[in-house]
Amino acid sequence: MSRLDRSLIAGLPMFKGLAPADLDRILLQARSLRIAKDQTVFEQEGEAQSFFLLLDGHVRVVKTTPDGQQVIVRYISPGELMGIAHALGRTTYPASAIAAVDCVVLAWPDHIWPELAESFPSFGTGTYKTVGTRLQETQSRVVELATEQVEQRVAHALLRLVKQTGRKTDEGILIDFPISRQDIAEMTGTTLHTVSRLLTAWEEKGLVKSGRQKVTVVEPHRLFALAEGRADKS
Amino acid sequence: MSRLDRSLIAGLPMFKGLAPADLDRILLQARSLRIAKDQTVFEQEGEAQSFFLLLDGHVRVVKTTPDGQQVIVRYISPGELMGIAHALGRTTYPASAIAAVDCVVLAWPDHIWPELAESFPSFGTGTYKTVGTRLQETQSRVVELATEQVEQRVAHALLRLVKQTGRKTDEGILIDFPISRQDIAEMTGTTLHTVSRLLTAWEEKGLVKSGRQKVTVVEPHRLFALAEGRADKS
DNA sequence: GAGACACTTTGATCCAGCGCAAATCGCCGC
DNA sequence: GCGGCGATTTGCGCTGGATCAAAGTGTCTC
Numbered sequence: 001m002s003r004l005d006r007s008l009i010a011g012l013p014m015f016k017g018l019a020p021a022d023l024d025r026i027l028l029q030a031r032s033l034r035i036a037k038d039q040t041v042f043e044q045e046g047e048a049q050s051f052f053l054l055l056d057g058h059v060r061v062v063k064t065t066p067d068g069q070q071v072i073v074r075y076i077s078p079g080e081l082m083g084i085a086h087a088l089g090r091t092t093y094p095a096s097a098i099a100a101v102d103c104v105v106l107a108w109p110d111h112i113w114p115e116l117a118e119s120f121p122s123f124g125t126g127t128y129k130t131v132g133t134r135l136q137e138t139q140s141r142v143v144e145l146a147t148e149q150v151e152q153r154v155a156h157a158l159l160r161l162v163k164q165t166g167r168k169t170d171e172g173i174l175i176d177f178p179i180s181r182q183d184i185a186e187m188t189g190t191t192l193h194t195v196s197r198l199l200t201a202w203e204e205k206g207l208v209k210s211g212r213q214k215v216t217v218v219e220p221h222r223l224f225a226l227a228e229g230r231a232d233k234s
Numbered sequence: 235m236s237r238l239d240r241s242l243i244a245g246l247p248m249f250k251g252l253a254p255a256d257l258d259r260i261l262l263q264a265r266s267l268r269i270a271k272d273q274t275v276f277e278q279e280g281e282a283q284s285f286f287l288l289l290d291g292h293v294r295v296v297k298t299t300p301d302g303q304q305v306i307v308r309y310i311s312p313g314e315l316m317g318i319a320h321a322l323g324r325t326t327y328p329a330s331a332i333a334a335v336d337c338v339v340l341a342w343p344d345h346i347w348p349e350l351a352e353s354f355p356s357f358g359t360g361t362y363k364t365v366g367t368r369l370q371e372t373q374s375r376v377v378e379l380a381t382e383q384v385e386q387r388v389a390h391a392l393l394r395l396v397k398q399t400g401r402k403t404d405e406g407i408l409i410d411f412p413i414s415r416q417d418i419a420e421m422t423g424t425t426l427h428t429v430s431r432l433l434t435a436w437e438e439k440g441l442v443k444s445g446r447q448k449v450t451v452v453e454p455h456r457l458f459a460l461a462e463g464r465a466d467k468s
Numbered sequence: 469g470a471g472a473c474a475c476t477t478t479g480a481t482c483c484a485g486c487g488c489a490a491a492t493c494g495c496c497g498c
Numbered sequence: 499g500c501g502g503c504g505a506t507t508t509g510c511g512c513t514g515g516a517t518c519a520a521a522g523t524g525t526c527t528c
Contacts, residue, residue: 136328139372143307145423150484180504180506211506212493384515415475424515431478
């Protein structure tokens with residue numbers, strides 16, 4: 001782990017306020033892994049043996065139904081924890097995590113969780129707050145799925161990605177990792193066909209620019225209006 | 235609070251393993267409330283001032299969208315905590331809680347949460363596990379909403395209620411509080427009309443018996459088969 | 469026990485979005 | 499530069515459920 005990583009880590013919410021020596025003690029128990037694009041970090045149903053901190057890259061968390069359909073639960077960005085199932089009383093991962101690009105992660109053996117949480121209360125509570133936040137985000141998605149039309153759901157999904165991983169370019173805000181129509185469909189409970197049609201329609205209206213595995217949001221505010229159900233003139 | 239309540243409480247997961255004296259100290263800080271049917275325990279957007287333990291009754295947790303549509307996030311059963319927003323770093327309730335029947339709840343002032351969690355680690359971790367469980371349940375609902383047809387979703391919803399609050403009767407398993415077609419629709423992202431049609435169809439097949447604000451599941455296994463997408467002959 | 473009200477059923481119509489199929493396009497490796 | 503393959507676009511028909519409308523039914527109040 002580089003010096004750079006270390007200073008990045010120290011700034012993360014769950015490590016905030018830790019004495020440098022304590023931070024070292026925690027970090028020493030982790031090993032650093034390089035995960036190639038499309039490799040899995042952990043697998044649904046797999047026995048939970050580690051929890052992870054994403055240092056660099058983007059990870060897709062996916063649930064697969066018995067009949068093979070996939071749903072993207074969320075994307076993990078650098079600085080976020082993942083696979084903390086065990087910390088929450090599970091012994092098995094509830095979803096798979098797949099690298100959307102080449103990634104670097106820190107992995108801790110699961111069994112040290114209780115010790116960590118106990119020795120460093122701020123680490124524990126920080127993490128629990130994260131879980132609380134995710135619960136609320138997930139509940140919002142339930143509301144979305146239950147009440148909104150496909151167009152609004154896709155708009156919301158894009159805006160969420162923009163906020164989470166958007167990178168400013170001269171054309172607009174680019175979603176900073178390769179993402180296909182299929183991926184967007186799996187985030188919103190629709191089909192790649194419908195997503196494709198929506199994107200071309202939006203492109204004609206100048207809301208977005210998109211290409212192969214790439215989406216740039218040109219006019220976030222107008223897209224937001226769409227997401228809120230306000231119809232878009234022009 | 236009656237002696238009966240006290241022994242019930244002592245058996246709950248988050249109070250397990252607490253010395254009786256400690257339990258008393260915690261309970262003394264709560265006040266007991268009676269909530270009439272259809273009254274709200276706390277309100278969406280309201281400033282979080284308390285968290286609650288449901289002692290008796292059933293509570294509906296509801297999110298309302300800006301345009302007035304409602305979604306039932308979950309039902310709370312006796313022995314469950316609710317309104318723990320603040321414990322998870324929120325200052326405001328993300329949903330409303332409405333008594334489905336006359337209820338009895340314990341209410342603690344929010345500000346004692348940190349003290350409680352610190353003094354009684356098992357209380358803290360127990361609660362966090364609950365949150366973890368709810369996160370996973372909610373994620374499963376996202377998967378359901380994203381991949382299943384209405385019929386399967388409604389079947390799943392009923393089975394969940396049966397498991398959570400089912401009471402055995404001579405006709406089958408009765409959902410133990412008044413529940414309308416509209417309620418079921420709000421749990422599954424559909425309309426009361428569609429739910430009504432489904433229930434009548436199922437009734438003809440002998441899967442359920444239902445009436446005004448009342449559903450009895452007669453053949454859970456066949457309903458389960460439906461929920462799983464396996465078609466039902468007969 | 470009459471009336472009112474809330475809940476439920478049922479019919480009829482409509483359309484958003486899915487499924488299927490086929491063509492096209494962009495990118496990679498050789 | 500030439501395949502080849504995965505991603506995308508686009509057309510078309512179909513249908514699961516929503517929407518709209520109206521009638522029926524159980525329960526409570528006075």
